[in-house]
Amino acid sequence: MSKKGLVGFGILFLVIVAAITAPWISPFDPNAQDIINSLAAPLAEGSEGGIHLLGTDRLGQDVMSRIIYGTRVSLTVAFGAVGVSALIGIPLGLAAGFMNRSIESLVLVATDIVLSIPFILLALVLMSVLGASLTNLIIAFAVVRWAQFARVTYSLSLELREKEYVLSCKAAGISLPRTLAVHVLPNMVGPLMVVATLELAYAILMESGLSFLGLGAPPETPSWGGMLQEGRNELDTAWWLTAAPGIAIMATAIGYNFVGDWIRDRLDPRLQGVLR
């Protein structure tokens, strides 16, 4: 495995382990307030013992513990939202590329409409109608971002449907659904992986944006986006409140990208001799 792949999987592994074992590895209860220790600097001692590795926020909540619990929101929203978008967008893109003209124009018009509405506005409307919860965050993301998958899948279809091996599948009596699933989709995985990794990073940003506006994760749920936005007010006095979740978001996004690169290289048989 390449170094990049190792780093990517390493980061992702850490995030996943942290999400699963959060109650055991967190030094403090993420919602326990310790007003005396408000805005304590990293490595400060807690009033009831223990060390605040990454300091505390305005309410004296331990930043480290909140970062660890935040992996849960980050993973759920990112994978849930991107997964649902892909599940809607990819089949629609394939249908537009390989079925008849009217389906093609229907899907294309729908993607154009969805992508022409400013995303944050549409998400805001949806979140205020549906209410703030993680499930609704995922729904709001998928309602808009399926179009990105549909559009990329469609443009890849335009290229692939002209390939002779797609015609030769037809000439060999292989049905369209099988051709799509077995011969078309695997040839799209590389570019779609890239889209998915970009969308994962986008989903984290959307989560933080909506949390800032009070329409993301519910306030009692520790989320990186929410922490980042709360820390914004103390930027000149307590840098750790923004630096910690900021670095966590950045590292995770880089991890997704490295993993995406590795999967893409891995699925391209032409590169296999080079990689091994």
Added chain:
Amino acid sequence: MNAPVFQMRNVSIDLDSPKTPARRIANGIDLELHRGKTLALVGESGCGKSVTALSAMNLLSAPLRISEGSILLETEAGREDIARLNPSGSQMRAIRGRRIAMIFQDPMTALDPVYTVGDQITESLCQHLGLSRKDAWKRAVELLRLVGIPAPEQRARNYPFQLSGGMRQRVMIAIAIACSPSVLIADEPTTALDVTVQAQILELLRGLGEDLGMATLLITHDLGVVAENADEVIVMYRGYVVEKAGVDALFDNPAHPYTQGLMASLPPADGERIELTPIPGQVPAITEDIVGCPFASRCPHVMPKCGETMPALGAISSEQSVACWLYPAAAEARP
């Protein structure tokens, strides 16, 4: 000669267009394929060769369609008119790859890059013959050996990019003959290959056709290929069959001025240096409306009648027929 396994009767192909009336791409094509024999379909680019080949498998998709005629395929169950079957229906799918198989022009793009060649051969075997994966793999290795690929056990595990062009075309042939089809359509199978490999592939195709009793429709624009490999030849021009003959008759005595023109533009095989005579002008575009014979504008023997009606194919000998007013005894106006 015994009954043909495959027959196209009076097949016409139209190109539908939302604004203008439908354009006729191929007019009343008649052809017959016999077991173990090769029929060559010759003509320059844009004359309707490939469209005819696709229609033989009922593979045309909108805006192209078969507007007239029947395509008869001999099966155990009797004779079936595949032009009447739904092009994307399951009945048609059961015929494609099983009864009629096709080899495409460019072996570089006709194989799926993400699967090994063994996997691609087994796919069709599992699909049509219901073999288990293990049996299909064994059969795939045998097929690779049959098409002359050395070390087939190892090669079966290779991806297409690991094989040369000639090898890939051999793999394409292995896929095509996997289910022992009775008809093989080869659409310019050697155009993308270099000359030495071309000869090997054509020889392989011819040998397999004879050994397995397949009828082959060989589409090409290369008269050298025709002379070497065909038993019968059909010459097409702008959607019409203008001449149909046994291969020897055609080369000894090309009857249609277009065929004569093609021969005159070919360098002689004995290496004698003579002036080549190209056919002046080019094939009229598909959007041009033509009354009468489409070759009239380029024909050295053109006469007034040519601009009025297109003659039907008429026999000038037992194994040669031609559609040209130069042969008044044979020529008759098309119905």
